[in-house]
Amino acid sequence: xxxxxxxxxxxxxxxxxxxxxxxxxxxxxxxxxxxxxxxxxxxxxxxxxxxxxxxxxxxxxxxxxxxxxxxxxxxxxxxxxxxxxxxxxxxxxxxxxxxxxxxxxxxxxxxxxxxxxxxxxxxxxxxxxxxxxxxxxxxxxxxxxxxxxxxxxxxxxxxxxxxxxxxxxxxxxxxxxxxxxxxxxxxxxxxxxxxxxxxxxxxxxxxxxxxxxxxxxxxxxxxxxxxxxxxxxxxxxxxxxxxxxxxxxxxxxxxxxxxxxxxxxxxxxxxx
Amino acid sequence: xxxxxxxxxxxxxxxxxxxxxxxxxxxxxxxxxxxxxxxxxxxxxxxxxxxxxxxxxxxxxxxxxxxxxxxxxxxxxxxxxxxxxxxxxxxxxxxxxxxxxxxxxxxxxxxxxxxxxxxxxxxxxxxxxxxxxxxxxxxxxxxxxxxxxxxxxxxxxxxxxxxxxxxxxxxxxxxxxxxxxxxxxxxxxxxxxxxxxxxxxxxxxxxxxxxxxxxxxxxxxxxxxxxxxxxxxxxxxxxxxxxxxxxxxxxxxxxxxxxxxxxxxxxxxxxxxxxxxxxxxxxxxxx
Numbered sequence: 318x319x320x321x322x323x324x325x326x327x328x329x330x331x332x333x334x335x336x337x338x339x340x341x342x343x344x345x346x347x348x349x350x351x352x353x354x355x356x357x358x359x360x361x362x363x364x365x366x367x368x369x370x371x372x373x374x375x376x377x378x379x380x381x382x383x384x385x386x387x388x389x390x391x392x393x394x395x396x397x398x399x400x401x402x403x404x405x406x407x408x409x410x411x412x413x414x415x416x417x418x419x420x421x422x423x424x425x426x427x428x429x430x431x432x433x434x435x436x437x438x439x440x441x442x443x444x445x446x447x448x449x450x451x452x453x454x455x456x457x458x459x460x461x462x463x464x465x466x467x468x469x470x471x472x473x474x475x476x477x478x479x480x481x482x483x484x485x486x487x488x489x490x491x492x493x494x495x496x497x498x499x500x501x502x503x504x505x506x507x508x509x510x511x512x513x514x515x516x517x518x519x520x521x522x523x524x525x526x527x528x529x530x531x532x533x534x535x536x537x538x539x540x541x542x543x544x545x546x547x548x549x550x551x552x553x554x555x556x557x558x559x560x561x562x563x564x565x566x567x568x569x570x571x572x573x574x575x576x577x578x579x580x581x582x583x584x585x586x587x588x589x
Numbered sequence: 590x591x592x593x594x595x596x597x598x599x600x601x602x603x604x605x606x607x608x609x610x611x612x613x614x615x616x617x618x619x620x621x622x623x624x625x626x627x628x629x630x631x632x633x634x635x636x637x638x639x640x641x642x643x644x645x646x647x648x649x650x651x652x653x654x655x656x657x658x659x660x661x662x663x664x665x666x667x668x669x670x671x672x673x674x675x676x677x678x679x680x681x682x683x684x685x686x687x688x689x690x691x692x693x694x695x696x697x698x699x700x701x702x703x704x705x706x707x708x709x710x711x712x713x714x715x716x717x718x719x720x721x722x723x724x725x726x727x728x729x730x731x732x733x734x735x736x737x738x739x740x741x742x743x744x745x746x747x748x749x750x751x752x753x754x755x756x757x758x759x760x761x762x763x764x765x766x767x768x769x770x771x772x773x774x775x776x777x778x779x780x781x782x783x784x785x786x787x788x789x790x791x792x793x794x795x796x797x798x799x800x801x802x803x804x805x806x807x808x809x810x811x812x813x814x815x816x817x818x819x820x821x822x823x824x825x826x827x828x829x830x831x832x833x834x835x836x837x838x839x840x841x842x843x844x845x846x847x848x849x850x851x852x853x854x855x856x857x858x859x860x861x862x863x864x865x866x867x868x869x870x871x872x873x874x875x876x
Contacts, residue, residue, distance in 0.1 A: 334684025337677045347714040407609035414602035425613045433815025435832045439852040440620035443627040451636040465616045545709040561710040568705035
């Protein structure tokens with residue numbers, strides 16, 4: 318009895334966990350399904366009517382959607398590059414150096430993550446307006462905001478990778494007469510790189526996805542989430558689901574390829 | 590200039606940390622100050638002409654007396670959603686940390702992956718799942734749990750369901766991080782000493798996972814309390830949260846001083862709650 322009980326006990330948790338995971342995927346299934354929905358002439362846009370490939374063949378049919386995707390990609394790339402560079406530099410200082418103001422800096426990194434988006438967005442808006450920029454909201458104000466909220470996440474990600482680094486590897490390189498810059502570029506940087514890449518991926522998806530902060534600071538500029546929000550008042554075009562599905566598949570591919578590459582490298586190193 | 594140069598060559602750390610620190614100072618700290626001054630300004634200005642700072646503390650009393658139900662609703666919805674996330678998230682984090690074996694990494698990737706589809710697009714799909722003709726409503730009606738004309742969409746239930754779904758990963762990742770650190774031998778030791786699985790959980794696992802519980806509940810509760818997307822898309826006019834009101838005051842009403850005052854109140858309430866909670870949980874070192 319106790320053995321059966323224990324078997325159920327250990328497998329029940331796993332089964333329940335997988336059920337929770339399944340629950341997290343329900344919306345993705347629905348989004349993928351609705352990307353094949355023929356909604357022309359439909360009364361209810363939140364119901365599957367009939368199968369069609371039209372949405373995939375003409376993704377840019379809804380007026381303004383593809384332009385908004387381009388704006389989001391441009392802002393996403395710019396914010397990712399800036400935030401990743403600034404954040405990586407700061408992470409090295411925070412892990413490798415003891416300096417005055419270090420704990421203040423740690424607090425400054427933590428606070429944006431503990432601030433609700435609506436507060437962060439409204440305070441930026443209040444400052445832009447106070448600085449007389451109220452009429453000039455747009456691409457640049459969105460970019461400034463996105464770099465800000467990506468920065469903390471980059472620092473947290475890269476910092477933890479750097480802190481977990483075995484410093485003996487660097488000492489070994491120095492013992493073998495590598496100079497400082499050789500040690501950095503041949504040992505330290507390659508080891509930290511997966512963390513930097515992960516931080517960049519996280520930044521891009523945070524930026525691409527942001528609505529609340531963007532909405533307050535965008536002026537007339539329309540990003541993809543803002544397009545969806547605007548369209549939701551009338552009924553969203555089904556092509557929105559195509560963009561959602563493509564993003565999902567793309568991100569999953571990048572993560573899987575990255576994971577496979579690091580596994581392969583680890584196996585090669587072990588075999589040597 | 591010379592002094593600055595001397596500092597930088599003597600302390601290379603400031604070179605590295607400087608740009609990020611400057612960005613956080615100019616675009617996070619200054620704006621918060623600006624939010625507070627705007628909240629004390631005369632509402633008779635305009636976003637283009639600017640507002641006169643007159644220490645008008647009435648903005649705060651006006652906002653509280655008019656919009657307190659929105660604040661209460663935000664904290665109640667976010668609180669329930671956080672509790673649900675804790676239950677669901679703990680099960681999954683526990684399963685990944687202790688039962689997944691070699692599939693740990695893959696399962697962790699699978700936890701994050703759904704969230705690469707846009708937040709708004711995923712939230713809209715709940716409109717279909719919880720809709721009046723959806724399978725959830727039909728099943729509940731067939732089981733007589735719900736009256737034949739009952740609804741889920743446009744009710745508080747839908748808003749809380751949306752919040753729970755959207756912020757679940759923020760709970761799972763910190764929980765997993767602290768569960769994963771627990772030495773498996775502690776479990777073996779507990780059962781060797783005749784502790785039942787339930788007793789092992791409550792006396793060993795749960796206390797050791799507390800840092801993750803505190804981190805996860807904060808990371809879930811804070812964004813949930815400020816969210817208005819779920820309330821807008823899945824709720825109705827009676828389920829609006831404080832975020833809805835702040836956003837409306839800024840955009841449609843262009844009443845920046847009152848909007849800022851409400852924003853400052855939300856932030857202050859969250860800071861107070863976080864401090865009380867962290868002190869009670871005895872995990873100050875997290876901050």
